[in-house]
Amino acid sequence: MSPRKAAAVRTGDRTLREHLIATAERMMAERGTAGLTVRAIAREAGVADGVLYNHFADKEDLLAHALRARAESVASTLGPLPEPGTATIEENLRAYVAYGLTLHNGLLPALAGLIARPEVLARFAALSGGEEDWRTRLARYLRAERDLGRLAPDAPVDAATSMIVGACHEPVLSVLFQGENLAHRVPLDAVDELVAVVLRGIGPR
Incomplete structure (x- = not known):
C-alpha cells in the first residue's frame, strides 16, 4: 500500500474498496468514461494496478459500482x-421532470461514454436490487393519478411517460451522436413547456 493511498483511506471511514469506487466515480464526473483505464484509476487512487482486481471481478465491475455511486x-x-x-398534477409533473x-x-x-459498454450498464442495473428507478416511478405515479380520477380516464400514460423520459434522455443521446461540442442539453427552464404539452394529452377534459 502506497503512502498516498494509505493516507487517503486513513482520513475517513472508507474501506479500500469504497476508496476505489469513490475515485472512479470522481473521475467519471470530471472526465467521463472514454479512455478511463484501470491504470488511470489505480494511479489516481494511489495503488498498484493489480490491487483493483483484489476487490472487483474486472474493470466493468468497478465502473458499474462507480456509476451506481x-x-x-x-x-x-x-x-x-x-x-x-x-x-396538483402540474406541480408534481414539474418535480418529476426536473x-x-x-x-x-x-x-x-x-x-455518454458507456452507451457502447452494455455489460457495464447491465451490471449497473443489477446493482439496484429491484429498487424502482425514476422511469418506473413516473409511470406508476401517472397510473395512480388516472385511477384517482385526476387524469382523463383514457389518458395514455405510457405514451406520456415515454415523452418525458425521451426529453430527459436527449442530452445523453445528443452527446453520443453529435459529440460534446454540438450536444443539446435540455435546460431546466424547459420543464414548464414539457409539462404543459404532456398535460394537454392526459389531463381531464
Whole structure:
C-alpha cells in the first residue's frame, strides 16, 4: 500500500474498496468514461494496478459500482418525488421532470461514454436490487393519478411517460451522436413547456 493511498483511506471511514469506487466515480464526473483505464484509476487512487482486481471481478465491475455511486450522489441532491393525490398534477409533473433532467445531466459524462459498454450498464442495473428507478416511478405515479380520477380516464400514460423520459434522455443521446461540442442539453427552464404539452394529452377534459 502506497503512502498516498494509505493516507487517503486513513482520513475517513472508507474501506479500500469504497476508496476505489469513490475515485472512479470522481473521475467519471470530471472526465467521463472514454479512455478511463484501470491504470488511470489505480494511479489516481494511489495503488498498484493489480490491487483493483483484489476487490472487483474486472474493470466493468468497478465502473458499474462507480456509476451506481454517481447516480446516488446526484439523486441525494434532489428532493423526494411526490406521491399520487398530493398537490396538483402540474406541480408534481414539474418535480418529476426536473428530477429526470437533473439526474441525466449529472450522469451525462459517464453515460455518454458507456452507451457502447452494455455489460457495464447491465451490471449497473443489477446493482439496484429491484429498487424502482425514476422511469418506473413516473409511470406508476401517472397510473395512480388516472385511477384517482385526476387524469382523463383514457389518458395514455405510457405514451406520456415515454415523452418525458425521451426529453430527459436527449442530452445523453445528443452527446453520443453529435459529440460534446454540438450536444443539446435540455435546460431546466424547459420543464414548464414539457409539462404543459404532456398535460394537454392526459389531463381531464
